[in-house]
Amino acid sequence: MFEITALIEAYLAKNSARQVPAKKLLLSPGEYCDHTFYVLKGLIRYFSVDTKGNEHVLQFAPEGWFIVDRESMFFKNTSNFFIESLEDSEVLALNEEFLKGFCQNHTEFVEFNNILLHNHIRHLQNRVNELLSLSAEERYLNFMKLYPNIISRVPQSMIASYLGLAPESLSRVRRNLSRKKLK
Amino acid sequence: MFEITALIEAYLAKNSARQVPAKKLLLSPGEYCDHTFYVLKGLIRYFSVDTKGNEHVLQFAPEGWFIVDRESMFFKNTSNFFIESLEDSEVLALNEEFLKGFCQNHTEFVEFNNILLHNHIRHLQNRVNELLSLSAEERYLNFMKLYPNIISRVPQSMIASYLGLAPESLSRVRRNLSRKKLK
DNA sequence: TTCTTTTCCTAACATAGGTTAACGGTACTT
DNA sequence: AAGTACCGTTAACCTATGTTAGGAAAAGAA
Numbered sequence: 001m002f003e004i005t006a007l008i009e010a011y012l013a014k015n016s017a018r019q020v021p022a023k024k025l026l027l028s029p030g031e032y033c034d035h036t037f038y039v040l041k042g043l044i045r046y047f048s049v050d051t052k053g054n055e056h057v058l059q060f061a062p063e064g065w066f067i068v069d070r071e072s073m074f075f076k077n078t079s080n081f082f083i084e085s086l087e088d089s090e091v092l093a094l095n096e097e098f099l100k101g102f103c104q105n106h107t108e109f110v111e112f113n114n115i116l117l118h119n120h121i122r123h124l125q126n127r128v129n130e131l132l133s134l135s136a137e138e139r140y141l142n143f144m145k146l147y148p149n150i151i152s153r154v155p156q157s158m159i160a161s162y163l164g165l166a167p168e169s170l171s172r173v174r175r176n177l178s179r180k181k182l183k
Numbered sequence: 184m185f186e187i188t189a190l191i192e193a194y195l196a197k198n199s200a201r202q203v204p205a206k207k208l209l210l211s212p213g214e215y216c217d218h219t220f221y222v223l224k225g226l227i228r229y230f231s232v233d234t235k236g237n238e239h240v241l242q243f244a245p246e247g248w249f250i251v252d253r254e255s256m257f258f259k260n261t262s263n264f265f266i267e268s269l270e271d272s273e274v275l276a277l278n279e280e281f282l283k284g285f286c287q288n289h290t291e292f293v294e295f296n297n298i299l300l301h302n303h304i305r306h307l308q309n310r311v312n313e314l315l316s317l318s319a320e321e322r323y324l325n326f327m328k329l330y331p332n333i334i335s336r337v338p339q340s341m342i343a344s345y346l347g348l349a350p351e352s353l354s355r356v357r358r359n360l361s362r363k364k365l366k
Numbered sequence: 367t368t369c370t371t372t373t374c375c376t377a378a379c380a381t382a383g384g385t386t387a388a389c390g391g392t393a394c395t396t
Numbered sequence: 397a398a399g400t401a402c403c404g405t406t407a408a409c410c411t412a413t414g415t416t417a418g419g420a421a422a423a424g425a426a
Contacts, residue, residue: 125241133237
């Protein structure tokens with residue numbers, strides 16, 4: 001069984017954690033994503049910007065989460081996404097060299113990595129399924145249940161963007177929900 | 184470098200390929216997904232059914248594709264999805280025991296598997312991003328470009344279901360597109 | 367062939383969600 | 397304290413998509 005603290009300690013033995021002020025970009029479209037970020041403190045988001053200039057949040061990463069553009073990192077393609085800190089944060093920036101070396105010294109980490117990949121797939125598949133089958137209101141309720149902790153830390157417009165809604169629409173959803181509860 | 188033929192041959196040395204008539208269910212909600220299917224011939228779909236009874240296609244798998252509920256297979260959860268043949272098909276049904284054994288004899292396969300997982304993530308992430316940022320028409324055009332081969336093999340209602348549309352809406356999208364082309 | 371089922375299209379209507387614009391509140395700046 | 401930027405709400409209106417219903421063509425079954 002692998003403990004994440006082993007990774008953190010191995011990293012901190014050689015490097016110091018990266019301090020990131022809020023609103024700082026850690027990755028932009030066109031760049032290669034050459035680090036997997038592990039969030040020690042703070043909150044990071046992973047998002048795209050479409051041709052009309054609208055932002056779409058694919059993922060939030062609070063403490064204890066990994067955040068990376070796996071396509072860019074693994075296939076060595078330039079990224080189409082942004083990674084940005086939403087709060088003052090503290091992250092480990094794991095590059096390929098470090099990860100390879102760490103795998104060699106910690107063979108349990110290989111299996112742990114496998115779990116991370118499968119979690120990622122589970123999460124994404126669940127999102128696709130929700131986007132295909134649930135209404136805005138249902139998606140919002142699910143989000144609140146799954147990430148109650150995130151709701152209070154990011155502006156509502158970003159939650160709307162995660163849910164595939166205009167901010168005004170999320171406002172409407174919330175109003176309808178509070179009316180229902182009053183009854 | 185790993186060649187898929189090695190996997191196929193190893194499987195066929197011990198088992199014969201599974202012949203599947205069209206419209207046969209290979210997995211249903213509530214069951215454990217204990218096989219990864221590799222499609223030799225035919226066409227398979229992976230879909231869910233929501234509370235209103237509407238189907239939502241998450242993936243099509245023609246020849247040369249793998250299809251599996253990774254969450255169910257890896258985490259040993261019961262599945263929420265269906266896997267169904269759309270055409271008379273021929274598949275390899277790879278169970279965990281076979282895959283484990285095969286990994287031991289073919290160490291390159293471990294890396295190949297890693298590629299498969301990352302491809303899966305890339306594919307799903309791209310879908311989430313498209314569902315968040317593109318119109319029905321744009322999603323349809325992308326689908327045609329990406330899977331021209333599938334378009335002609337499945338009923339339009341299933342493509343609509345993959346795109347997150349009602350069949351009638353896809354019909355409308357197609358009519359608008361053909362009008363545009365005429366001009 | 368004839369009958370049946372499936373598939374696709376169309377049109378009229380209904381609705382969820384997007385758009386625009388305005389307002390009030392809060393928090394940060396100066 | 398005044399000024400400014402950001403945020404969430406609301407309302408009126410608009411548009412894309414869903415819904416219902418019907419019908420015609422194509423594909424399969426008897």
